[in-house]
Amino acid sequence: MWTLSGFVDEIDADFATQCRVASELGLGYVEIRSAWGTNVLDLDDAQLEAVRRQLEASGLRVSSIGSPIGKIKIEDDFAPHLERMRHAADVARLLGAPFIRIFSFFIDTADDPDAHRDEVLRRMRALAEVAEQADVVLLHENEKEIYGDVPRRCHEIVEAVGSPHLRLAWDPANFVQVGVRPFDEGYALLRPDVVYMQIKDALAADGSVVVAGAGDGQLVETVRALRDDGFDGFFSLEPHLALAGTHGGFSGADLFTQAWRAFTDLLTEEGIAYA
Numbered sequence: 001m002w003t004l005s006g007f008v009d010e011i012d013a014d015f016a017t018q019c020r021v022a023s024e025l026g027l028g029y030v031e032i033r034s035a036w037g038t039n040v041l042d043l044d045d046a047q048l049e050a051v052r053r054q055l056e057a058s059g060l061r062v063s064s065i066g067s068p069i070g071k072i073k074i075e076d077d078f079a080p081h082l083e084r085m086r087h088a089a090d091v092a093r094l095l096g097a098p099f100i101r102i103f104s105f106f107i108d109t110a111d112d113p114d115a116h117r118d119e120v121l122r123r124m125r126a127l128a129e130v131a132e133q134a135d136v137v138l139l140h141e142n143e144k145e146i147y148g149d150v151p152r153r154c155h156e157i158v159e160a161v162g163s164p165h166l167r168l169a170w171d172p173a174n175f176v177q178v179g180v181r182p183f184d185e186g187y188a189l190l191r192p193d194v195v196y197m198q199i200k201d202a203l204a205a206d207g208s209v210v211v212a213g214a215g216d217g218q219l220v221e222t223v224r225a226l227r228d229d230g231f232d233g234f235f236s237l238e239p240h241l242a243l244a245g246t247h248g249g250f251s252g253a254d255l256f257t258q259a260w261r262a263f264t265d266l267l268t269e270e271g272i273a274y275a
Helices: 015-024 045-058 079-095 113-134 151-161 172-177 182-193 219-229 252-269
Strands: 003-006 029-032 061-065 099-102 137-141 166-170 194-199 234-237 243-245 248-250
Touching: 003 061, 003 252, 015 029, 015 045, 015 252, 045 079, 061 079, 061 234, 079 099, 079 113, 113 137, 113 151, 113 166, 137 151, 137 194, 151 166, 151 182, 166 182, 172 182, 182 194, 182 219, 194 219, 219 252, 234 252
Parallel strands: 003 029, 003 234, 029 061, 061 099, 099 137, 137 166, 166 194, 194 234
Antiparallel strands: 243 248
């Protein structure tokens, strides 16, 4: 049985509303990216405690911290960002999250990403060391305009770092938006290190985000292959149906529900049980 989660800040800025709608949809897990319009890593201690209490009252658990770690330019100072990673690990422990989503640093579009390989890998190893000490697992997401935007470089990151505390989150829409056919060009290479799925689809023609199965993200092929592979992990809804930006997206309760229904309908059609 597969486990559904979701970036519930796409439902509403208010955290109680996020939890209420998630519970109404039958989700047992959520992914925490922001609450009350503030990134989870910028919440103060009282706010974090309020998040923890609301989760407990709603009967919800946290699948992952949707952090912005790694969403700085490769030329930016890394030292304060590494401290932010340590804080992310503390937040994950407080909220009981086994995973923290991260990225591999923005590269100027006029620049060659491979020219920054050594520095990217140095930073990723440092992030992984923090995760090892905190006993959490980092999920590298294939965001556009970062070093690990295409399958080859995603694979290179996890292989070069070589830590069980650094694995991959698969985002089909982001692959589509950088000209990759996700299943055809990435699945066989990346599947051994993929432990988490983000459910977002997109059209190759213009990069616009659509519900699961309505775009070119090859969701059906991927879901079938994961089922046949015996995948047992989280599927986190990240619809981005009303707004998509560098540091997040928004859908609203109605569109988030549409995204949930599109994906669960796909699972039902494929005969896959979920919770």
